[in-house]
Amino acid sequence: MPTLRRDSFTLLRELMRWRVALVLSVLIFVLMIVLGTVNTRLDLPDTAQLAWIVLAIAGACIAALLTLPRHLGGTIFFVSIALLLVGVMAFGLHHGRPMQHWAYIFPPVIVFLVRSDRALVAMIAFGVYAAAMIAPLIPAIDVIRFASGYGLLVCFMFTYALLQERAAVMLRYHSDHDALSNCLNRRTFNEAVEQLAGPRGTAEACTFLLIDIDYFKAINDLHGHLAGDRIITQVAAELGRALAPGTPLFRYGGEEFSVLLLDRGLDDGRAVAEELRAAIADADFQGVPVTISIGVAHWRRGEGSITATLDRADRALYEAKRSGRNRVVADAPLA
Known part of the structure; x- marks a missing residue:
């Protein structure tokens, strides 16, 4: 990382x-x-x-x-x-x-x-x-x-x-690291964001990916919480394999994950998100159908706060789920 x-x-x-x-x-x-x-x-x-x-x-x-x-x-x-x-x-x-x-x-x-x-x-x-x-x-x-x-x-x-x-x-x-998924945890994500936005941050831009496992509550209800934990662990592993080496993957909370693409544009973020979505859709989860939805938003130093960018990524994720799930939605940057 x-x-x-x-x-x-x-x-x-x-x-x-x-x-x-x-x-x-x-x-x-x-x-x-x-x-x-x-x-x-x-x-x-x-x-x-x-x-x-x-x-x-x-x-x-x-x-x-x-x-x-x-x-x-x-x-x-x-x-x-x-x-x-x-x-x-x-x-x-x-x-x-x-x-x-x-x-x-x-x-x-x-x-x-x-x-x-x-x-x-x-x-x-x-x-x-x-x-x-x-x-x-x-x-x-x-x-x-x-x-x-x-x-x-x-x-x-x-x-x-x-x-x-x-x-x-x-x-x-x-x-x-998160004990279940072996991803970086939410505290580490918060520290990374704080450093990114601070005066010591070296990156001039960052594209955020917010990832959510589709119908995860239904997976827990139908297959049990142990199966749900296994799905989270395997999804994290598949995402890690699909990402370029050194790209940080965080467990954002529950069945949500986040990726930070430093000094990468919105188009790059959309392309990476689509690769991740396809990787999960094609993976074998031992008979359990698993897909993900991803919201993408771009931040550039001096153009709005990271908090606002995360809100836009969250709205894009909600739109991806509302539109049928198993898809990527990129939120346009603020004018």
């Missing part, structure tokens, strides 16, 4: 990452004040300097998180921490202080930035880099101990990131 919207799943993920980033940046800010003060009193100017540098970065991240869009602010925070950790390793080598305890922060940071396979590569590369930075400063056995502990952490973090990605895919699929 083409990306029509910043859907609720994406917005929730961005919100959670933003909250985590804000909490961590505040904690780091407070911790660096403590560490900077303690190191100054212990006459450790180099590590005190590092604490003040980290304090400034944390403060800048807090400002970014509070002023920039959430997805951008969260990304800036985690990128800043990852780059900071790279710098800390070099800082330690320059000042003759092993900083391997900072390295364990890198794996959980990087999994917030990139997908699991890229995170694994980044974690391994950083581990090799960190080991090289501390090798001149500590005994070889301690480098081996660090590498062993860091390697185990990488294994656990990669496994967690992989499981989280798989769970997110499943959650997103079931959140976006």
Whole structure:
């Protein structure tokens, strides 16, 4: 399906990452004040300097998180921490202080930035880099101990990131799809329409198809509701096969479906609708006669609202059913 919207799943993920980033940046800010003060009193100017540098970065991240869009602010925070950790390793080598305890922060940071396979590569590369930075400063056995502990952490973090990605895919699929028909659901349709009409929408036009299974109540009454559910599932499957790959098919409600044809004209919409109608009329529904009626309406940015276009598509669908069903009616756009 083409990306029509910043859907609720994406917005929730961005919100959670933003909250985590804000909490961590505040904690780091407070911790660096403590560490900077303690190191100054212990006459450790180099590590005190590092604490003040980290304090400034944390403060800048807090400002970014509070002023920039959430997805951008969260990304800036985690990128800043990852780059900071790279710098800390070099800082330690320059000042003759092993900083391997900072390295364990890198794996959980990087999994917030990139997908699991890229995170694994980044974690391994950083581990090799960190080991090289501390090798001149500590005994070889301690480098081996660090590498062993860091390697185990990488294994656990990669496994967690992989499981989280798989769970997110499943959650997103079931959140976006109707359980009976496996079509995209009405909530997803509403989000797609909202994105289409909004300032971030990239499509300049869209043709809407509203599809209704003819005499569906009679099918339920004659063959039972289980047969009715089977018909809905099979109709959805037949429609999906008849549509071009990537064309979104929604279960609009009950026995109704909807198709969005982005940047396609009314004539294209009528032709696609006729193909869908013929596909259902020719399909075998195990002895149950099944046909569909389709209403078609076209929307163009700046020429009326999508709500009005959907109303016209609904009226066209009603006209198709009133005129005998198993047909396509296209509503002319507003003058």
